[in-house]
Each structure stands twice: as C-alpha cells, then as structure tokens.
Amino acid sequence: MSDNRPLTGMTAFITGGSGAIGRYSAKWLLRDGAAVLLMARHMEVLEKARAELRGAVAGARVELYAGDARNAEHVKAALAQAYAVAGRLDIVVATVGGSVGYRPLLMCSEEDFRKDLEINLLTTFIAVRYSVPMMTRGGAIVCISSTAAKMPFNGLVGYGTAKGGLENFVQGAAEELGAAGIRINAVRPGLMRANNNDRLMQEPIHGKFVEQMPLGRTGEPDDIAAAVRYLAGPESSWMTGQSFAVDGGHELRRNPDLGFMMEQMYGAQAMAAVRSGKPPRG
C-alpha cells in the first residue's frame, strides 16, 4: 500500500524533544509520515517520550540523542544522526528555552541574564547555523518564542529580551536563507501545560492568566504542536520570517500582575526595596 501522507520520507530534528512542545510536535510530524530525532539532555526522559510516541503513532521512527543544545558539538552529532535516518534533513523544530525564573531586574546578576540569552537565543542560533547546510531545499525551521517577546512581564526581563531577539533572528535568518529555499518561522505560545511549570498552572496564578485570555483557558501542548506542524509542512510553503501568537488571545489584553507571587518568593521588604530602585544587594 502506498504511503501518501504529506511528510512521508522526511526527517525532522527536534531540540527539547522530551519536553511538552517537543514531543507533541513530534507526534504531529510522525502522524503525517516524518521520522524524527529528539534531542534533550536526559536519556531516560527521552526514552519515555519515545515509548509514548510509539504508543500514539503506529510504526513511528523515533531516534534519540542525549546532549546539550547550547553545545554546538552535541548539536552537530545529533544532526548527523538525524541525517543518517534517510540521507536527508527536512524539518528543524528548535524548542529549547526557558528562564532563570521570575526575578526582578534589579535582583538579576550578569550570569542570570547570560543564562536567559543562552538557553533561548544561542540554542536557536546553533540549531539553525548547523542544520541549514544539511537541509533539503524546501526545508522548514520552526522556532519557539513566547508572549513575553511582545508583552512585558514583571520579573522576566531577560527571558522577554531573549524571545524578542529570537523573533528578530527569525526575520534576519529568513531573509538570508530564502535563496537556499529554507523557510524559518516561529510560534509565540501563551501559558500552556508543560513538564516543569506546575506552579504557574496552579491557582491562584493560573486563574490570573485565564482572566487575560479571551478564549478562557490556558494552552495544551497540542495547541502549539498544531501550529508547529503547519509551519513545518507544505501548507505554509509561502511563509517565512513570521512569528505568530497561539495564546487563547492573551496578546489582545495584558499580562497578569504577579507581584504577590514575587513577594512570596523574595519577601515584601525586598520587593519594596526593588520598587524604590534600591535593591538589597546594590
């Protein structure tokens, strides 16, 4: 029987492949016929993700690579393994990102700021820089931004800066890579269920986000994966350099005030000192 699914024969490389967006994106790509390589640091979590994907998609071809997406040598080795699946690379989904946590600007160190830039921006640069030379003409790269790229969040200045930079990177890269027939776009998720964000998904914080979302709920990984699948596939073949929100409409409103959460984390006195511009440690 012939397999005429839209991504049959293609191979996808996914950083953060054991995470929420990574493995749900993998599921959407596998269902349409692609093979995937998942990269993340912990092999046992990757193994779990593979078992879940094999349960969800019959005949799923899932390769794994344990390594750090901030390390170009690890990424090159993972890319070589992905390429070896079928002698081609068609899709890259660069999901690795995150923040050092909610921390007021005046409590951040240089190291905190550097970490935010590295985990969001440098990992995206490395994934793009070393995948493109291996990619088939017509290939697609999908990056993951955040509502923080467009709306200021108290306590997430480094993260917002990195994601804003990522969206600018997507535009610049699209301009340069168009001639090689490679497209690059980004999804800008709102708050959604993930591996490590239980605190934000619990009340009262969860409710404060929902109040700002016209569609009245936070996201599920499938909400984002559907957009990743669209940007990765032939349906978006005339799109490049774009970043769009998938956030229940959150971007139409504003960010919730999470000052109370940071008071719980750092103490009322420290937060008052920060608001006055005179933080405890200068």
Ligand SMILES: NC(=O)c1ccc[n+]([C@@H]2O[C@H](COP(=O)([O-])OP(=O)(O)OC[C@H]3O[C@@H](n4cnc5c(N)ncnc54)[C@H](OP(=O)(O)O)[C@@H]3O)[C@@H](O)[C@H]2O)c1
């Ligand atoms: N969840 C949300 O509400 C939300 C909202 C907006 C934007 N985003 C963005 O969505 C992206 C994905 O987040 P998610 O929600 O899917 O997160 P997640 O469920 O926590 O997954 C993160 C994934 O990245 C991997 N990872 C972390 N650091 C890594 C590194 N240095 N090298 C290689 N892999 C690494 C993790 O595995 P290991 O720990 O084993 O490496 C895991 O596979 C991020 O860019 C995040 O900023 C998320």
